[in-house]
Amino acid sequence: MLTTFSLASYLISILVSLTPTSPAKETKHWYKGNLHTHSYWSDGDEYPEMILDWYKTHQYDFIALSDHNTLSRDEKWVKVVKSRMYEDSFQNYLKRFGENWVTYKIDSGRTNVRLKTYPEYKQKMEDQRFLIFAAEEISDRFEGKPLHMGGINLQNVIPPQGGSSVTETLQHNIDAVLQQRKETGIPMFPHINHPNFYYALTAQDMIGLHGERFFEVYNGHPQVHNEGDATHPGTEALWDEINIAYHKRGQPLLLGLGTDDSHSYHQFGSAYANAGRGWVMVYADSLKPGSLIGALERGDFYASSGVILKNVTLNNRDIAIEVQPETGIKYTIEFIGAQKDADKSSVLSRVEGTKAKFKVTSQHMFVRARITSTKLKENPYKDKEVEMAWTQPIEYGH
Template sequence: MKTDKLTGRMILLGLLFTFCWASSCEQIRPDRHKWYKGNLHTHSYWSDGDEFPEIIMDWYKESGYHFVALSDHNIFAEGEKWVTIRDDSIYQNGFQNYLDEYGEDWVNYREEDGKIQVKLKTFAEYAPLFEQRERFLMLPAEEISDGYDGKPLHLNVTNLEKLIMPQGGESIVEVLQNNINAVLEQRRETGKPMMVHINHPNFRWAITLEDMVRLKGERFFEVYNGHPQVNNLGDKERGSLGTEEMWDFINIAYLEKGQPLLFGLATDDSHNYHRKGSQFSNAGRGWVMVRADSLEAGALIEALEAGDFYATTGVELDEIRYENNTLTINAIQKEGVEYIFEFIGCRTGDKETQVLKEVKGVSADYQLEKDILFVRCKITSSEAQDNPVENMTSQLAWTQPVRPRQ
């Protein structure tokens, strides 16, 4: 049974730790500058996802992720919550699989009026089943789901200390800013590493470029979100920018105002775990690769805030180096796969970005001159993405923008 397997694994890890402590073994110390794979936006039965947290976390861990932020809407996995299993055989079978995997001693359920109800496990209960030093980390998280004038305004909080309820406001910008401020204030009060990011700005066309430009204190947004309804590519007919175009205009405006550059994340925003396809919000579509010195919340957030990461829908990089004003990028070579590197940047005085250099191959570099405001790189693979949305069929990666150094 799953519980037996997990218990055995935890005992083995305990024995290994005891041995290494006794012998002062240096080899268990994490290697510096290791790449960690993570998803910062996902959902479970605690809000509008359709699976138990344990099943979701098991999938991410077995799929090679190192950290996950399970970010349900305006709720954190604490206290008592019961969920009624839908009558559809898919969900009934899902419950039976959950029961088979974790057993009667773990699963607390009842039947009322012919309906199966299950008591959800809290974060404090299920996180220890999966967390493993330098292998897997769960980050406490929440999706603050606010709104204004019928428009959904969502932000994710990663590594929160306590739940933050929607702050409201009298405009789109005010709602977003009030929620950003609430996160930053909790971070100041607790001293705990914590980050906030803007989710899917084009979901129901809620957040415009003009709204984003007016924000202060925001360092991250989703340049890619794997939900099928978030309009990553924008809509030319309605004059709505895609998130990647929006990203560049935001950064031009931020630099004009003396604000730090905005960084771009890729996330799943997964809700659906029983049906797969372009019309469903599935796991495994987008993630970040963070280069940090350890798999700890503080180290990950520090690296993210330094821009030491890339966002991806499948492209894997083994090196991003920025030295002597030269940005160098190496992709992990796969047989038969070709890569296109586009260095996208803005020159001083320009009002929009352009492709400054394009390279086909496995690696590429770009020398930043003094007249460059910033440069980022988009890498497109000839390999198709598994289960894409919005006809974004190619695997992609985005590095974070960098500026010339003196």
């Protein structure tokens, strides 16, 4: 299966979205989205509509508000914290959406605000150019370890399923999402969140899983340790180790997402989990849940923390990458993979520049691309972070 992505298609899609077209004329386009975001419905510090408004005005095409263990459909009130920052936040919310929309009351001198539910904010904020997924961060634990998993396009909330080990706990939650998909006939998927958050997960924990296709190779929260440390591998090393095992047993490869995991919307810097740090660029035929999920499951996407790709060609024989360059910025394109019968991955080829190609052969288990720029991120989650992108691993002949 040949997939070709182009920046031109993404730009055209913006124009197309402004002019109605018939389904017969639809072609594939780039869609930018974030699948891991928090609001006042759990441990975020902003109203859902304000968060959605930020992503919408920053040219995202889709978003998932994935609060912990909720689909945001009950009644919930929050008390405005007595501080200038949060009192100003409420006033900004009131100013942006108006007295006819915002539901609040004053009790004993304190302002209490009713949070809008998913059906309410979806109807208010979604349109033909902006999709809002129903989502939940299924937040479980085993022996004190935080085991978090995104559930995207869920129709019913899934309580943490528990288990007698890390792997079993994860598997039970994966199974619950897949069972709901089977019962409803609606596309949805689970994805493992931030494996290095408190270093809760090891490669072996995830190698034992079945039915899991996605994990976060990049997460913009300052406590997730994407790079690992002296005694723990980074997420890329985990990714490759898992995929070596998956390949050897004929299991579909694990695919890598980029996300924000945003919680903080009023204080900014590397100490805070801010919006805009990581995302996915999905190449799909429409901005509809089934189309986006289908493209994700085919691997027709890349993860990014800032680098934009002009062209990506992936098939079962070749990978070709072309970066959309910025003036004064240098790029390194690395093809990373595992040779047949290898125990670990390695850099198979490295090119300094904006274009590179790699031929996948029967001697490779899988190959993926990592693109690193010299551009420092404006609001990094760690000191001296540079913008990057990651394509999905491909197998020869698959």
